[in-house]
Structures are given as C-alpha cells and as structure tokens.
Amino acid sequence: MKRFLFGLLYPVIAYSQSSEVLSVRNFRVQHEHRLLQQYRDFLSIPNVAADMPNILRNAEWILSYMRSNGIRNTQLLRAAASDVPPAVYGEVIVPGATETIVLYAHYDGQPVDPTQWLEGLHPFRPQMANGSMVNGARIMDWPQDGTRVDPEWRIYGRGTSDDKAGVFSIITAYAALLSTGQQPKVNIKFFFEGEEEAGSPHLHEIFNQYRSLLKGDLWVICDGPVHQSGRRQIVFGVRGDTHLELTVFGPKRPLHSGHYGNWVLNPAMELSRLLSSMKDANGQVTVQGFYDDVVPLSASEKEALSKIPPVEEQLKKELGIRAVERPTPLNEALNLPSLNINGIQSAGVGKQSANVIPTKAIASLDLRLVIGNDWKRQQQKVIDHIRNQGFYVTEQEPTDAERSTHEKICMVKRSSGYNAQKTPLDDAFAQRVVQSVKKGTGEDPLLLPTLGGSLPLFVFEQELKARPITVPIANHDNNQHAENENIRLSNFWSGIEVFASIMLLQR
C-alpha cells in the first residue's frame, strides 16, 4: 500500500513497513520504559572527551550493554598513549554471511557550560520534557512503568542526540532482532568512538592498529540530524573541519579604561576589525583563495540536491531570523567551505563587566571544508590573511622583544583537523542500504551528497579503504553542540527501526 506524505510539491511515496521491522517496533513498544531507564543511566555519565575517568565509565557501560545483548568479542580498542579515550568494539558473526557492515557512532560529547542550560536542566542529569522546551514544553517526571509514553516527548541532556542516541539505537536494534527470533543478514561489527568531538585525533592510530579486526564491506555512520522537513536522509559525504584560535594582544596588564582609554589600543576593537575583514556583507569569505580548491558538484549530486524539499522559510521562522548570510538554498551553501566564529571573548560583559582596557581578545574560528580543500592549506590561507591585515603572527604568548617590535600581534593556535569525504551516490553497496531502509521503514529517504557537519570519514577511506555512508536519526532541532541538547522520542524509536532495517540488508 502506498501513501503520499509531505504536501503536494514533494510527495513521499510511503510503503508498508516490512513485517521483520514491525516485530522490532513491537519489541520496543513492549520494553520502552526499560529502554528509557537504561538510556537515562547512560546519559548520566559525563562524556566530555578530556574527562578520562568518566569517558572510561561510558566505555564500560557500553561494553556491558553489548554483552548483556549477546554481542561477542567485546573489547576496548586503545591508542598507545594512556590518556586517549578508547573506542568500544563488539561483533555478531552470522553463520553463512559473506558480507560485513561496520556500524559507527561516538559516545563522547561537546564541552558543556551548565550555566547556559535552561532552568531545571543539567547536561548530565537527563530530564524528560513533554515536547520542545523552546516552544514552551515543561520538564515532567520520568515516565513510570505502565504509563503511556508520547513520541513527541523529548529527553534533554548532553549526548541525547549527539551521539549516544547512535550508540544506543544500534545496540538496541540488534537486541530487538535477537529477542524477536531474527538474525542479521550480514555480519555486524560495532565501533563506538570516544573522542569524535575532540576532532578524532587518534582514530587514524586505532584504525591502523586494528585494521584486520575492523575489515568490512561498508561502514554506516549514525550521527547528525534528519532533514529539517522531518524526512529521513542518507548522506554520502561530510565536510572536513578544522579550527583556529586567535588571540589579539593589548597591554600586558589590564588598564583602567578612564586613565588610558583612547590612548592605548584596545585588543577587543583590533580583533573586531580583524574578524570583520574576513567576510563581506554577502557572506562571501574575503580570505584570498578561500574558494580556490573547491571541486564542483557532479550532475547527479546537483540532481539529488534539487529533490530536497525547501526548508528555508520554515527554518527562518523557527530560528527567529529574517536575513541569512547568502541568498542560496541551505544545502547549496553547505557544499562550500565556511568560516564561522564559534565564540569570542575579551574581559567580561554584563555583571562581569569592568572599566578596563582588556589585555587580550580571543576568537575561536571554525573552518568547514569540502572536497578539494586541504585542512592545513585552508588554515594557512586564514593565517596569511591575518598577516596581510598587518598582524605579526606567533604561536606562543608574545615575548617582550616581540611586543616591542610589532604594532599588532595575533597568536594563532591551530587545532588538528581533517578533510572532507564523499562516497559516490551510485555506490552499489550504499544503494542496497538505501533500499533496506526504504523496505524496513516503508519510506523513501532523501539522498544528500554531503552533510554540513563533519566526521573524520576521510580517515576511513585512507586507513581502511572503506566507503562510509551516514544515516542520521536525531531531530533537526536537537541543539547539538550547545546547551539544551535533546532528542525527540519519535526519532529515538525510529533509530532502532532504521538500524534493524540495515542489519536486514537487502540482496
């Protein structure tokens, strides 16, 4: 039976769900209180990559959840240094299966500032709300056994969407198959990373060390949000990512802004001038050569983009914005490299404001990359731009000698980074995953040439010769990377069905 969803202009052809995946759904419905409680326990363990003791508690929790659900050969995959978050591994070898899918998610989360969260919320004390709190929903008691659970409810906490949801859905999908007497059609390997939000600095090393263990025909990544229209999407690429932190220096000690104001240069003003020199009023980055390396989209990618429902006006309304940086549709913009200010700080504002000329002003820049860009080359273009604005660039705090020689000084800290990655839209194995999701869920997913966000997927190609694709499950308004991160239960439940569908891979 076919149904038409999502308006007239962009019809979704919807089929019946497969009976195999309907069994998975029934399993979830029967056990949803227990699953929510288990997820709550998992979310309660802080997961910032730099917090090793808690990172290890997360890893142990995952090992234990996998073991209790019949996943074998579970182990921590460690880098050489002792302070590196381990990856968590497990596998299911299916008798007679000749193909292997590796399922990836990450269990670490972005740094948190609990003071920024809404009242009653805390990143590591997960709470249930009866909807989206930005739209007026309220925190409620955690649902008790036997009570109804509404799929529009949301869990709030760090990692709810990004990306403990991936870890939990993937393992639970296998648990559901097992409990309903089913078996995957392919061998499944589970790989859960612990420092993705820190830029995956050791993924390369772990892949290299465990290359044979991690062999597979396709990697499927669970991360990021579904399309803003609410439709499932399967994503064939990711932007690369790297960061620069700029510090512009003023006087060595904070000065009274009365006794020295309009004589001593103010580093906050100098930083403002520097940042505003990097982009024009149309959102075009003015750093020389910024767009030079970009490989243009292929005809089939352009065609895929043309099928994406327009969400721009809906998004503007939802985000409370009238203007955007560039006139192109969102998904065209995401196929370009970007330069974005993640944060700026100089002295204090509000109650922390004092009458000073600050000693320094700091900006954190995020550079997203597309195919063709090299992350080190992209960093260098920005650094050259800073020099062209008259700054002396250093990598350390300036010495007295440097201070006395240079009129404007900018310290640049380069983070590590990685390049963009794309798997061809017509890759045969990837297309079987598309068909499996379609059959299992009964809906056509959107196909996206690239996600705006980043994952270190080029490392998969480089180290493992693997072609990854990404299957996101989180709601698009999940506040990923920020305060009030949340997941809508409907998306959470759907994730289990999507990964069960993939495990039941079509021939």
Add this chain to the structure above:
Amino acid sequence: MKRFLFGLLYPVIAYSQSSEVLSVRNFRVQHEHRLLQQYRDFLSIPNVAADMPNILRNAEWILSYMRSNGIRNTQLLRAAASDVPPAVYGEVIVPGATETIVLYAHYDGQPVDPTQWLEGLHPFRPQMANGSMVNGARIMDWPQDGTRVDPEWRIYGRGTSDDKAGVFSIITAYAALLSTGQQPKVNIKFFFEGEEEAGSPHLHEIFNQYRSLLKGDLWVICDGPVHQSGRRQIVFGVRGDTHLELTVFGPKRPLHSGHYGNWVLNPAMELSRLLSSMKDANGQVTVQGFYDDVVPLSASEKEALSKIPPVEEQLKKELGIRAVERPTPLNEALNLPSLNINGIQSAGVGKQSANVIPTKAIASLDLRLVIGNDWKRQQQKVIDHIRNQGFYVTEQEPTDAERSTHEKICMVKRSSGYNAQKTPLDDAFAQRVVQSVKKGTGEDPLLLPTLGGSLPLFVFEQELKARPITVPIANHDNNQHAENENIRLSNFWSGIEVFASIMLLQR
C-alpha cells in the same frame, strides 16, 4: 634644603618635609605592623556594591575604625531604598576653626572574577608580595611584628588601591595627628561612599538629604593613581562616564556550525562589524558628532599639561605595546571623549569553545566624557550610529514579530551616567591645598586639569555647590578595576602623610 629629583628635563624641586608631618611618619613607622594587619582585615571583607550583606560589614568596619580613633558623630547616611549601600560619615570639629574640608573616598570595589587572578591570589584574601608580581615578585608570608617592612612590597586584593586605600589613609592620617599630640587646622568631615563603582546612582539623593551635614569649603577626593612618573599629582577635574551594553542577535537557538555555517548569519561577526565601524585606524571615533560638544582647553590648562613629564615611552615599555591608538601624548588624549570596549562575549572560547553559531554576541562599551558633553546625548549619538549601520534598536529581548521584521537587531541597555567636572586651576582654596601638600611632603605636586578616570564630581557641584579636587595616592600600576589589583606600600604610607598635610591646611 632643596634637592633635585627626576632627571634633568623635568626637575622636581624637593624641600625638607615639615616637622609636623615627620611626626606622622614616625608614628606610622612605629605602628606599621598593626596598621598592615588592620588594613588586611578591612580588605578581607568583600566589597562589590551589589553584595549588600558584605557592603554593610565594610561600613560597620569603617565606623568602628573611625570611632576607635576619636572621630565623632559617626553614622551611616542612607538612601530611601533599603538595598542601597550607605555612605559612612564622621567628623572632627576643631575648636576655633572656621573652615571645613570634607574628605571623600569610596569603600566599594569593581566586580571580581577570581579565576582571572594570578595563582595564589584571591580578590578577598589579601596577600603580601615582595614587589610587583607582573615583574616576577612572589607572594610572601604576611610580615610578623618586629620584622622589617620594605616600602617596595605590595598588597594584592580588590580595593587595595581603589579605593579602600583612600578610606584607610584618611582615617589613619587623623589617628596619627591625634597620637602625636597634633590637631587639624580646619574642621574635617569624612564621607566614604559605598557604590562609586556602580556609578553612584544614589549619591545625588544622599547629598540632597544630608546637605547641611555635608557643608564644607572644599571637598578633597582620594581616588585614582599618582602620575606614571611616580610623582604626586593634584587633579582639578574628572571625565564623565556612562556605558552601553550592546547585544546583537542571531538564531533563537544555538546552531551546529557545520549544519548551518555559511547560511545563517553569525551574531559574533555582525557585532565585530558593528564595533569596527565605530572607530577608524587612527583611533578617531567615527560616530557622527562624537567630538562636537567638546569645550577646548584653556591657556592655563594647556600650560599645566606642558609641565607634565613625558611618560609615553616608559609606559609603552612597561605595558609591552609598540603602537598606541592616537599619536598625541597621553594627557592630551584624556582631554577628549572616548569610546572603549570593556568586554565582548559570544558563546565560548578555549576549552569552552563548541562548534556552534552563537545565539547572541554582547559588547560592553565605556563612554568617557569631557566638559561640554552630556552623557545622555553621548549615548544617543552611539545609538544613532548603530541605527545608521542598519540595525533595528530595541531595549528588550526582541519579540518573534520583531525578529521576523528586521534583518539586524541590536538590543541596547543604557546604564546611568554622569558628566565631567572641573574646578578652575586657580581656585584659591584648592591652591592652599596644593601648598599644604608641598609643605607637608617636601615636594612639588603635578597639577592635572583632568583625570582620565571618572568620579561623580559634578554631583558635588550640583547638589552641594562644592568645588572638589582629587588627590590620588595609589601607584599607577595598581591594576585598578581588574585582576591582581595591588598597592605599593610606599604609596600607601605616603597617603597617610599627604592627608595629614591637608588636615594641617596652610593659611
């Protein structure tokens, strides 16, 4: 006996100190361990104006210190509202005296951020260091009775210089006169304000209510630093001051900088652009009409300025800067209105940095004013400039309707403020104070037409018809208003002698 100090170009003619003030010095030398311990107790009471319980503990401490040193009629002068820091009052009526000097200092301090202070320091746990910690000095044990106290040592803590030093020196000067069998030549009134760093919003009301109690022939203000050359200065005016806090808005919720970066406008970039539109590369404020109201300096003021030793090259070296905002000498720059960024913030940097497009970006602006400027008019010029940059200006968080109507939105919060004040350089009573300081300390003070900093001295003129002058005592590198605030003991001791000299006013 005359001595020449301070190089050849700007000789200081130094005389012998008066025997009266030498007695004061001897008293201090005999009691310096006790005085330091008492000052330490005073500094240990937190003194941020918004912290009423501790503000009242400070006021009680001052009352008690005045009473124990024979000062009469001590009382708290309160505004009508109960949550206003009181002023602390006391007086010494000298038999036969026909003239009255009112001595002013403030006991509240700027807001603090303990995390910004050097290791081992805390704003409200005063510590002794064996010199300037920026120059490598270390924290040492608090000096025990009977041990030598070096005048180059410094006390670190909020208020050490600004302005508990004023409160303590003034009271101690009277205590020293009393203990050495001396008496002031004029009646002395003591007035210690408790919300100067919050902009003195109730000084007007307190003056109005206690007008007859506060009657005097001259107000002498102890606040701010001595000249950067180390020479004492007597200051005849102050700049006015007011603030604006600007908030530029982005999306209603923080967005993933990958999934939305280079499509959604970034408020940190918009704020940078706005701020950099306010000043040109020569430090000239480009806000329309910004310098229009300025009353030019008089001939005698210009002459006084010409006698000020040049400190620009010394300062640049000390501050580790090569360039300044404008080519004029420091003291000429301070005779103009200024626009200065006190702080900027948007999302986080460093360890708090996350991959987001921030929801807002905030800047705190400090506007200093000179004679001719009106603080409300000066605020308005900046607000008009923001509008001219294409921003919709509001005083509240924007509504959804405003967000959907305006492309760029800036919320402007106006703080209260006050205008500049000047007492003529040739005021007869003020000149007697100059002569008293000269006789008491044995040195010629510099005469400054205005301080770069601000005090609400126009309120003194307006409410009390009083002409105030300012006699600072703190070292110029005291980190006033910032982390690591400190006072050099030599300056602290000197303050006692300066105020004793003033109490022994010349006829």
